[in-house]
Amino acid sequence: MAVQISPSILSADFARLADEAAAVPNADWLHVDVMDYHFVPNLTLGLPVVESLRKATSLPLDCHLMIEDPDRWAPAYAEAGAGSVTIHAEAAKAPVRTLRQIRSLGARAALALNPGTAVEPYEGLFGEIDMLLLMTVEPGFGGQGFLDMVLPKIRTARSLVERHGGEIWIQVDGGITTETIERVAEAGADVFVAGSAVYGAGDPSAAVDALRAQAETVTG
Numbered sequence: 001m002a003v004q005i006s007p008s009i010l011s012a013d014f015a016r017l018a019d020e021a022a023a024v025p026n027a028d029w030l031h032v033d034v035m036d037y038h039f040v041p042n043l044t045l046g047l048p049v050v051e052s053l054r055k056a057t058s059l060p061l062d063c064h065l066m067i068e069d070p071d072r073w074a075p076a077y078a079e080a081g082a083g084s085v086t087i088h089a090e091a092a093k094a095p096v097r098t099l100r101q102i103r104s105l106g107a108r109a110a111l112a113l114n115p116g117t118a119v120e121p122y123e124g125l126f127g128e129i130d131m132l133l134l135m136t137v138e139p140g141f142g143g144q145g146f147l148d149m150v151l152p153k154i155r156t157a158r159s160l161v162e163r164h165g166g167e168i169w170i171q172v173d174g175g176i177t178t179e180t181i182e183r184v185a186e187a188g189a190d191v192f193v194a195g196s197a198v199y200g201a202g203d204p205s206a207a208v209d210a211l212r213a214q215a216e217t218v219t220g
């Protein structure tokens with residue numbers, strides 16, 4: 001699978017989101033972190049901002065829901081035009097129903113796992129998902145250091161995904177930089193979220209190109 005880069009607007013200027021989206025025309029997705037002060041100790045944005053962003057950019061929105069009740073809210077993000085909606089396994093009480101609803105509303109359905117959550121117990125959900133998000137930091141904040149301890153889980157996830165036909169994308173999120181991206185690409189990730197490495201750079205678009213080039217040294 002071709003390398004995909006998803007810049008996270010968590011590290012962008014929230015007062016200038018349309019401009020910040022326009023600054024990364026070479027990205028594959030725009031990663032939107034939704035946080036509710038409950039599932040994670042931080043608060044960001046919700047549906048009204050996603051609805052406005054949808055109109056402000058042609059990049060597909062990759063909505064990462066770090067919220068306590070994703071079963072209640074996830075379908076609305078798909079209805080708002082998100083290209084992909086990710087729910088956390090640690091928060092969802094009815095993941096099968098919710099993932100099916102996301103798909104039936106035309107979005108890609110994804111399941112996220114925190115660094116300490118094993119992937120094997122969720123193999124049974126692989127038929128319901130288009131993407132698996134493996135967090136490479138504890139969710140809640142941008143700019144944290146990459147957790148090497150997640151690398152074996154990425155390798156395990158890659159072999160499980162291949163056993164299921166290889167169609168599920170493996171996304172990584174947290175601490176992805178030109179220093180760390182090779183390691184995660186080598187372990188089997190194909191969709192790379194990067195916040196501070198893109199929006200903390202002087203030229204966000206050049207940062208996207210640099211990340212992609214670095215990942216492609218592994219994937220070819």
Ligand SMILES: O=C(CO)[C@@H](O)[C@H](O)COP(=O)(O)O
Nearest residue numbers: 008139140142143175195196
């Ligand atoms: O979901 C999250 C954080 O919980 C991320 O999407 C962050 O936005 C990643 O930021 P960096 O680690 O790339 O700075």
Ligand SMILES: [Fe+2]
Nearest residue numbers: 033064173193
């Ligand atoms: Fe995220």
